[in-house]
Amino acid sequence: MKTFELSRADDPGQAIAAGAKATTAQQGAEIRFIAGGTNLVDFMKLNVETPQTLVDITHLPFDKIEALPDGGLSIGAVVRNSDLAYHPVVRKNYAVLSEALLSGASVQLRNMATTAGNLLQRTRCMYFRDTAMPCNKRQPGSGCAAITGINRGLAILGTSEHCIASNPSDMNVAMAALEATIHIRGTKGERSMPIADFHLLPGSTPERETVLEPGDLITHVTLPPPAPGSRSLYLKLRDRTSFEFALASAAVVVTVAGGKITRARVALGGVGTKPWRSPEAEAELTGQSATPAVFQKAAAAALRDAKPQSQNGFKVELAKRCLAHALKLVTQTA
């Protein structure tokens, strides 16, 4: 691990001012906020992240989960994943989020991991983790070892010739289906955006993963009120039953009324370079009856643009079945 200076921010302004001195908030950032540390410390031990300054933001007043006047929910940036997963309102109104969080990592890690840290967790691509290997995301221009190497766990949607890394987060997939809004405070004030606009596709700059600029501090995430009569569910498929990242996962939020699907939100995990919302699947579902044939059509639509790599072709079919099964389960007793 490279040496660094560790400071503690007691108010958001301090953190933002400290972070703003960095030249980037993306790969190679010299200044990093540290929350749970479960992603950052891991990468610092591997010298993939080499910040010279760490700013401890766990004491900032962003540790609350609060109901919003419109019926939605505000989730602080440093709320721990386990607190969020077990929060009664989340369990009741946003089951998909609770299930996604509880399917991720281990109890120990969820007790440490935070909302913003989870949003920003980086790929598990093995070449990204290994500084001896070429990787455009870690070292722009060095090449992508995964495209010709071990890519079984990597993405089939949203890839580019420069990077095929999958976004590993489960929480992000649920947040995408719930149409969460990310709230950021930076040197120029506050701004917010839908989660769909927060993560970037790799394109020719895989080292840029989000819209964040130096000094940008995520303060909280908000969820809209639950759609009336909707049910939601997270289904995660992986190599073993627990403590493993998704090969394919599906977050679905569906409303069925009068035998027809009146509203559907669909996002996929484990297969995309970012949390993968599928408007194509949603269009296939809306207005249709909840039948296996419709689910399969929606799944086919979601994976229509899939581009399998040498080892992960199986993910196309796996993701389809995952989505179709999730839709079946969520509409079963509705």
Added chain:
Amino acid sequence: MAKKSSIASLARMAVTLSFSRRCGSFLRGLRWRRCRKTNSSNNHLKRDFFPTKPPIKIVITICEEALVSDQGKTPEDPKAEAHSGSEFRRTTRRTFLSRLGMVGLLASAGPIASTLGEQSDIDPAQSPDLENTVPVTLRVNGKKYDVRIDPRTTLLDCLREHLHLTGSKKGCDHGQCGACTVHVNGRRMNSCLCLAAMYQGDEITTIEGVGQPGKLHPIQEAFVAHDAYQCGYCTCGQIMSAVALLTEPCGPEDADVKELMSGNICRCGAYQNIVAAIQSVRQSARLGKAG
């Protein structure tokens, strides 16, 4: 009784697993799910668990570490604190590494105490601070420890190398195995991913604070009674998780316990007995409540 002591002596034979960087995927190959398979023969187990060429190097060393904690080095032992001063200066792999990094460290001395925005006017070269460390105060098992550590020191390394509380183990150092599990303010965490300096003011509990020989925690007693370990390397982490699990939202079934224990890998595959040990404590707690 005879069984107990032979288990304890076995457990003293601590196995140091020297993991390669890629051990993560290997560790991940050891599955809780496979608990179910462990009732068949040992040969089956071997075939199932061990790849033909193990990608990890195993170094077996005999050392003084006991199953549940460091005997003779109770948290109350005043020597434990004194150690962090002089005696520990002898070159270990860690101090050697941190000496290598000294030039870089000089530039980063002292700031945890300072607030942001304030420029530190301490000239590091003039600083009386020794070895480019920062002062950190930790509360472990109800006791206050003042240490000076490199800011890079993880809570795990601080506990083991500075406070000499070596019950917490280092398996993977990347959050993948659970051997380093401790409680912070009553919640279990992977101490290998915690920077010690960030946990000042928190109440930290290690296996040494859970129970001691002669005064074991019910979970520790159940681990002995159910033979819930083989080499013992993962055991302190398993026990820390199991103790925490008792107060976590966990369903009644074995499958529920397995799910919440999945952050603790056991290379020996003692899973079935670990689940049995935990379930026995939960069962008696339920009976206790009912009666």
